[in-house]
Amino acid sequence: MKRISRILLPILAAIILLTGCNSSNVGLFFSLENVVAIVEEDRGLDENANITSFAETVVPYPYDEDGPSEPIPPVDEYYYLLTTNKLMMRIVGKNSGGSQRGYTWKSVNLPSGTNIASKVISDGTNIILHASDDGSGGLSGGLYTAAEGVLNYDQADSVSWTQITIPTPLGTDERIAEVFLVNGDLVISVQRNVPSAGSAWKLYNVTQDNDLFTQEIGEPIIDIVYDGVSEYWIATPNYLFNSNDIAAAIDSDLSSAPAIPGRVNTATTPFHGFVDFTDLASDGSYTYLLSSDGYVYYSLAGFTSWSAFDAEPVDNQYQDDDPFFTRAGVTDFSGSPEIYAGTRNQGYVILDASTTTATFIDRRRPDLSNVTDTALYNSEGTYGYVRMIVDGQEENVVFALTPKHSLWRGSLEGSYLRWVRE
Amino acid sequence: MTGLVNSRAKYIAILIISAVIFVPQIFSQEDPGFDSPTAPEINRVLGDQYLNIAIGMQIPLFIHNPSPESGEKAINPTNLRVGMSGTLGWAAFLNNNISLGLDLNAAYSGDLNRVGFFTVPITVNSSYFFRLSPVEIPLHLGLGMNIMRYKDITTLGMMVKAGASVYWNAIQDWSFGLNLMYWWQPEFYSGNGDIPGTNTRFGNFLEVTLSAMYNF
Numbered sequence: 001m002k003r004i005s006r007i008l009l010p011i012l013a014a015i016i017l018l019t020g021c022n023s024s025n026v027g028l029f030f031s032l033e034n035v036v037a038i039v040e041e042d043r044g045l046d047e048n049a050n051i052t053s054f055a056e057t058v059v060p061y062p063y064d065e066d067g068p069s070e071p072i073p074p075v076d077e078y079y080y081l082l083t084t085n086k087l088m089m090r091i092v093g094k095n096s097g098g099s100q101r102g103y104t105w106k107s108v109n110l111p112s113g114t115n116i117a118s119k120v121i122s123d124g125t126n127i128i129l130h131a132s133d134d135g136s137g138g139l140s141g142g143l144y145t146a147a148e149g150v151l152n153y154d155q156a157d158s159v160s161w162t163q164i165t166i167p168t169p170l171g172t173d174e175r176i177a178e179v180f181l182v183n184g185d186l187v188i189s190v191q192r193n194v195p196s197a198g199s200a201w202k203l204y205n206v207t208q209d210n211d212l213f214t215q216e217i218g219e220p221i222i223d224i225v226y227d228g229v230s231e232y233w234i235a236t237p238n239y240l241f242n243s244n245d246i247a248a249a250i251d252s253d254l255s256s257a258p259a260i261p262g263r264v265n266t267a268t269t270p271f272h273g274f275v276d277f278t279d280l281a282s283d284g285s286y287t288y289l290l291s292s293d294g295y296v297y298y299s300l301a302g303f304t305s306w307s308a309f310d311a312e313p314v315d316n317q318y319q320d321d322d323p324f325f326t327r328a329g330v331t332d333f334s335g336s337p338e339i340y341a342g343t344r345n346q347g348y349v350i351l352d353a354s355t356t357t358a359t360f361i362d363r364r365r366p367d368l369s370n371v372t373d374t375a376l377y378n379s380e381g382t383y384g385y386v387r388m389i390v391d392g393q394e395e396n397v398v399f400a401l402t403p404k405h406s407l408w409r410g411s412l413e414g415s416y417l418r419w420v421r422e
Numbered sequence: 423m424t425g426l427v428n429s430r431a432k433y434i435a436i437l438i439i440s441a442v443i444f445v446p447q448i449f450s451q452e453d454p455g456f457d458s459p460t461a462p463e464i465n466r467v468l469g470d471q472y473l474n475i476a477i478g479m480q481i482p483l484f485i486h487n488p489s490p491e492s493g494e495k496a497i498n499p500t501n502l503r504v505g506m507s508g509t510l511g512w513a514a515f516l517n518n519n520i521s522l523g524l525d526l527n528a529a530y531s532g533d534l535n536r537v538g539f540f541t542v543p544i545t546v547n548s549s550y551f552f553r554l555s556p557v558e559i560p561l562h563l564g565l566g567m568n569i570m571r572y573k574d575i576t577t578l579g580m581m582v583k584a585g586a587s588v589y590w591n592a593i594q595d596w597s598f599g600l601n602l603m604y605w606w607q608p609e610f611y612s613g614n615g616d617i618p619g620t621n622t623r624f625g626n627f628l629e630v631t632l633s634a635m636y637n638f
Binding site (some may be wrong): 021022025026027029030031032033035036037038135345 | 500502535578
């Protein structure tokens with residue numbers, strides 16, 4: 001009896017002392033209690049797909065079973081395109097209520113000599129594809145376009161691609177890291193391998209055949225916007241700066257890059273840098289910038305100044321070391337501007353953009369949440385780096401791009417969002 | 423779905439309770455047509471030990487929110503499906519009726535989207551044995567630690583379990599039986615750390631297993 005007690009009682013004491021640890025910042029049973037069923041649309045995407053980019057382009061001519069026909073204005077149908085290493089597309093009938101035609105995603109053939117689709121962007125009618133050969137580390141391949149009228153849903157496996165000539169060819173140690181459409185120009189971020197020093201990045205305007213800035217910088221370029229007047233604003237993982245800053249002060253390690261003007265709480269809130277712009281997404285006079293320090297910044301037209309949504313709600317868990325804002329979209333679905341912000345590791349959230357206080361909006365339908373919602377909302381971990389994109393054609397629709405759980409489409413139904421996984 | 427799980431749980435619970443009540447009576451009835459040998463009386467002494475292996479189901483019951491805020495419910499569905507459970511245990515008798523030992527459990531359930539919920543309780547158990555030879559009916563009480571994992575969340579918490587078993591002493595050293603255990607898995611948060619106190623929840627599960635016990 002005593003011997004058994006001598007063994008078991010210390011174990012019991014240790015158990016009680018050790019209990020009460022959690023690796024996360026949300027309760028496990030709380031998370032379980034709030035999980036909701038995923039509604040699958042079974043459109044043919046792998047449920048674990050990593051959605052790396054998403055674009056839309058209108059179908060230039062009325063579509064029939066034989067392909068494009070009479071050239072009348074594109075009003076009714078358009079394409080969704082996305083990359084998951086592969087390029088996928090489906091056709092959408094804007095006024096057909098989600099017709100069966102084009103219901104499933106189809107794989108699109110890639111340009112000859114490539115087998116990885118990195119990014120697809122669109123200027124509204126034409127699409128631009130960055131594709132490469134996976135054996136080359138991105139050194140082979142390039143930019144390709146499928147012009148207006150070339151895309152055909154029924155012949156998705158035989159798209160004719162035209163390579164975009166880069167006037168000043170890249171060096172043998174350079175690769176395309178990112179592709180942007182800026183102020184109507186095609187701009188690429190070029191990554192150069194620097195022996196024993198990592199990489200350096202620059203921005204090259206393919207359309208104008210010039211470097212936006214003469215200096216290379218020591219961080220990848222996440223996004224770029226033009227202020228509509230004279231300046232470019234550039235986000236890297238740790239800095240936001242404008243073209244004047246670069247021309248005057250930025251050296252290769254960015255050590256002197258300025259912080260964003262108007263940034264608040266610098267003493268108490270760690271600064272993690274900016275992840276994605278909401279590209280000139282504006283509710284009239286404001287442009288928003290979602291940052292990885294968990295703040296939403298806004299600028300008046302012309303980028304004359306930046307400010308942060310100032311009131312910090314008690315439950316703003318995004319001002320933290322881990323979850324931060326990523327790509328967002330601005331909508332006016334509800335008649336008032338709202339920011340749909342993706343996060344890292346906590347799904348998405350909606351912020352009221354009609355004020356400059358960080359007020360969150362919950363569009364989950366409480367009585368039917370198990371049916372109409374998904375674990376996307378404020379979810380822990382599983383969804384990783386969620387990015388939000390607002391549908392440019394169809395009203396009341398947003399998309400959530402996830403790295404491990406495919407593509408989600410959210411539709412506003414009354415005051416609530418209904419999410420389905422494509 | 424939750425209603426279905428709860429219905430199943432109730433059905434299984436009724437079966438188990440019926441078994442606990444009636445099985446000893448069945449075994450105690452004598453067959454008038456045969457000379458039934460009298461089952462040897464089971465006696466345990468200090469130092470007798472047994473090993474136990476069990477496998478069966480984990481039935482999620484509900485999640486208890488001890489401090490529901492406005493609009494929240496105190497009792498909420500677990501959003502888990504019926505899962506699997508297994509136990510390895512060792513214990514030693516302190517006298518003829520009371521044993522003390524350790525249990526290592528492992529259980530798995532899938533949520534509504536088939537995302538796995540894993541729990542590994544390690545408990546110190548005490549059992550009190552009632553006997554209707556050749557049947558033993560131990561009542562159990564266990565306290566210990568509980569490692570749980572769901573999605574990217576891993577927790578180390580406390581665990582309390584209580585229940586009863588019915589064992590049939592088949593041969594000299596071996597008994598076979600049915601176990602019914604209630605698991606209470608509290609997850610306390612004070613609000614002083616990263617996790618708000620409003621995340622405090624108590625998980626409630628039912629474990630139903632078949633087991634083999636080796637006495638030595």
